[in-house]
Amino acid sequence: MKVLMKGNEALSEAAIRAGATLYFGYPITPQNEVGEYMSRRLPTIPGGAYIQAETEVASINMVYGAVSTGRRAMTSSSSPGISLMMEGISYLAGAELPAVVVSIMRGGPGLGNINPEQADYFQATKGGGHGSYRMIVLAPASVQEMTDLTVLAFDLADKYRNPVMVIADGNLGQMMEPVELKDSYPNNYDHSAWALTGAKGRKGHTITSIYLDADEMEDYIHKLYRKYGEIERVETRHEEFLTQDADVVIVAYGIVSRVVRSAVELLRAEGIKAGMVRPITLWPYPKAVLRKLAETATFFLACEMSMGQMVEDVQLSVEGRRPVYFYGRSGGNVPTPAEVVAAVRQRM
């Protein structure tokens, strides 16, 4: 049965039904519905806990502690708050802990504003925190996907013992759409080999990310990167729309992909063979798909609510074979289909 839900509330309910009954967070617009929803629901669930942390720094470290016990836990925030979590995300990656972070992007830099943007792409996909690590980044484009990809985020986190970010913008967090939720989602990963549950009848477990010796540290980083390589091979996800015969390939993720879908239809009506690639995983990025399309397409256009961040991954994927253009809006402005059509026509 479909119900009408706000994106932020839908992802919260999905997380709970996936067994994530521990939530730690700090208020920030435009994601406050997540914490408010969790504060209503979790105290009524056996074993559930909600804490309004003192800072986002504390939130992510509470998640670090909670997931160390082998249970599912999450936090959420928006751009300035996500900046504060970067240290903790690096530690989660370094200690190989499964955790889910929801990022509902707003305008920036600095305090910016509370309007939707996609300007935290670099922060999410290119590090953000310190050191050699990767975080899996999932980008929903609808309220339904806010739930589906949140559930997937917990599965991938558990499967790879790695932090996973669900990244959306203020639009997706605030908008209401019909959504279908299952009563529950599987949560049966066995973490008994490493979880901190007390050394009863076994040797103590240790969770750490410090390796003083250069060779030991390098070996550990290589081990992490073998895992990241496996994630790139197995977990890259994307959607294509009318790309088979496309001369013009527009690349967009999240809410912008819905605008671009309309633009592609308008262009097709004008006889311009346009298509769209929508990355669903921002890391790993669907490089191979774009590289293949570079053999047949005339040019690419990356469309974002930023001054151009994902466009660099499009360029890296296309490897100079075809021109890659960019069209973006900032400050909370959402590109219209007409603007995207004009941006394509300008390059024809």
Add this chain to the structure above:
Amino acid sequence: MQKVFERPKSLNDRPFHYCPGCGHGIVHRMIAEAIDELGLQDRTVFISPVGCSVFAYWYFETDNVQAAHGRAPAVGTGIKRANPDSIVISYQGDGDLASSGTAEIIHAAARGENFTVIFINNAIYGMTGGQMAPTTLVGQATSTSPYGRDPKFAGYPIHVSEMLATLKAPRYIERTSLNNVANLTRTKRAIKKALDMQNKGEGFTFVEVLAPCPTNWGLDPNESIDWMESNLIPEYPLGVYRDVKTAEVKS
């Protein structure tokens, strides 16, 4: 033949990496003894901080986790809320707890998190090489206060036990010292009392231990004890700062 002294079960057979005269090894042993005496070994999760005791997990035969600088009380909150049956020990130095981690310690205490914090105060940064700490005494020379801590520029030492004692939720706060046998005994008793209270679910417990750091004080171990008695203890008076019955905390 009767064995009258042995290594606690909760401490493994590995020589401490600490400097001669350092307080960490002594407190590690006391914690392990208290865990054994209370029968808590198979439920304990020990949190190592950032600082000289970053490798405390080398020594404890329990579950262990290493936390980011200052964040141990937040990590402890996550562990305890996820598994209330565990015994959580957050072990932190004065740079970690009283500087980088002020927000985390104050709010864990204010929430009355049911875990135990062991706070090692030696008035200096150890691992990074003897820099000024928030707990450094006025006039104390360190590698970043080479002319002595000057209150005009660097303010005054932070008294963490006194600050936390202004909060309503903490169950037990005591400051002890490692300067003589009587105070060692008091320290062990305080640690055991704190863990016992946690085991009984009574709330937030905090033991501040004044400890010597001969290496970074530039003194030998005996001189360090003298310096503690003539300088450190007068600045940080020993004693129980809070010990309330659970019922009073709830009222």
